Amino acid sequence: QVQLVQTGAEVKKPGASVKVSCKASGYTFTGYFLHWVRQAPGQGLEWMGWINPNSGDTNYAQKFQGRVTLTRDTSISTAYMELSSLTSDDTAVYYCARFTGSSSFDYWGQGTLVTVSS
Amino acid sequence: QSALTQPASVSGSPGQSITISCTGASSDVGGYNFVSWYQHHPGKAPKLMIYDVTNRPSGVSNRFSGSKSGNTASLTISGLQAEDEADYYCNSYTSSSSYVFGTGTKVTVL
Numbered sequence: 461q462v463q464l465v466q467t468g469a470e471v472k473k474p475g476a477s478v479k480v481s482c483k484a485s486g487y488t489f490t491g492y493f494l495h496w497v498r499q500a501p502g503q504g505l506e507w508m509g510w511i512n513p514n515s516g517d518t519n520y521a522q523k524f525q526g527r528v529t530l531t532r533d534t535s536i537s538t539a540y541m542e543l544s545s546l547t548s549d550d551t552a553v554y555y556c557a558r559f560t561g562s563s564s565f566d567y568w569g570q571g572t573l574v575t576v577s578s
Numbered sequence: 579q580s581a582l583t584q585p586a587s588v589s590g591s592p593g594q595s596i597t598i599s600c601t602g603a604s605s606d607v608g609g610y611n612f613v614s615w616y617q618h619h620p621g622k623a624p625k626l627m628i629y630d631v632t633n634r635p636s637g638v639s640n641r642f643s644g645s646k647s648g649n650t651a652s653l654t655i656s657g658l659q660a661e662d663e664a665d666y667y668c669n670s671y672t673s674s675s676s677y678v679f680g681t682g683t684k685v686t687v688l
Contacts (some may be wrong), residue, residue, distance in 0.1 A: 507677045558631070
């Protein structure tokens, strides 16, 4: 069965960076784009960007341009989301999600809580 | 890209039907048939309920249906059940080759 398993919760200080991983199993990793979505406390879902695991091509939401980097390691079927220059506004649950050919997200990771606090 | 507009909350009694709207622009909802809907229970991963405006994934109850008119997409839940109580989000592809979520709607079963 398809599974996306993310790293555990992280606590970071303002100005630091965080790197969250998303390990895929149960399907061909390079066959589906992976997107990243976050949800801050009390807020809605926010789209961050995608990576094509086959080519490594990426596309980022304008809001995160210059601060987010999506990468992947095909040898271990894992995608990564690195966010830099963290502020308290980046405190959120971060999700990876598999993107289908029908322009939707059919499988999601369990979410990773990133807390930014001094 | 601004979030698509959804009502903050919608409520209904068991067995009733409710509709959640998702309003965007011609550059997103109105311009493409790439609208999807997600059910989100707190602390869990979102679940895909509708894709490509009207299509239901395998395993999703036929009580859930989607539609679109102009720049507004809608999700209808018929025969409302207690388990339907959750947050619901729409999502659309945009002309900037990006994606945008709606502001989210809390559904309460009275």
